[in-house]
Amino acid sequence: KSGDTVAPMTVHHNLKGLCDLAVNRSLSLVRPLSVIEALDSDSKILTIGPRTEGEIFNLLAHGFQRRNIAALDLISYSPWIELGDMHEMRFQDNSFDAVILGWVLAYSKTPELAAREIIRVLKPGGIIAL
Numbered sequence: 001k002s003g004d005t006v007a008p009m010t011v012h013h014n015l016k017g018l019c020d021l022a023v024n025r026s027l028s029l030v031r032p033l034s035v036i037e038a039l040d041s042d043s044k045i046l047t048i049g050p051r052t053e054g055e056i057f058n059l060l061a062h063g064f065q066r067r068n069i070a071a072l073d074l075i076s077y078s079p080w081i082e083l084g085d086m087h088e089m090r091f092q093d094n095s096f097d098a099v100i101l102g103w104v105l106a107y108s109k110t111p112e113l114a115a116r117e118i119i120r121v122l123k124p125g126g127i128i129a130l
Helices: 010-017 024-034 054-061 111-121
Strands: 045-048 069-073 096-100 122-129
Touching: 024 054, 024 096, 024 122, 045 054, 054 069, 096 111, 111 122
Parallel strands: 045 069, 045 096, 096 122
Antiparallel strands: none
16 A cells, blocks of 8 residues: 555665664754643654654653654654554544654655545644644
C-alpha cells in the first residue's frame, strides 16, 4: 500500500537520516507546542516521521510524558517508533491532542489522504504542528 502513496526516494532519504539523533530541526515544532496553554504534560502527542528517538527526546525535554507520546515512521530501528504509514494509521479516531509532522508531507504522493488521516486521529480542537 505504501508504494501507492509514498513518494520515490523517501526510504533512501530516511535511511541517511538515521544518524541524526539530535534532530535539531524538530525543536522548531516542539518548543512552540510546549508553551501552548491548551497542552500540558498529560497531553497525548503523535509524532509522524521522527526516524529516531531524537524527536521523542525533544518532547520529553519540553515536559511531555513518555507514556503519552506515540511515534510513527516508515522505517526506524527504535522500539519507541511504530512502523507504519501516515496515510493509513492504526490509531483510533480522536486519539491525540497534538500531531507533529515536520518535513514529511513532501514525501507523500497523496498529501490529502495523509491530511484526512491526521484529522481523523486528532481530537476536536487539537493542534497540528507542521
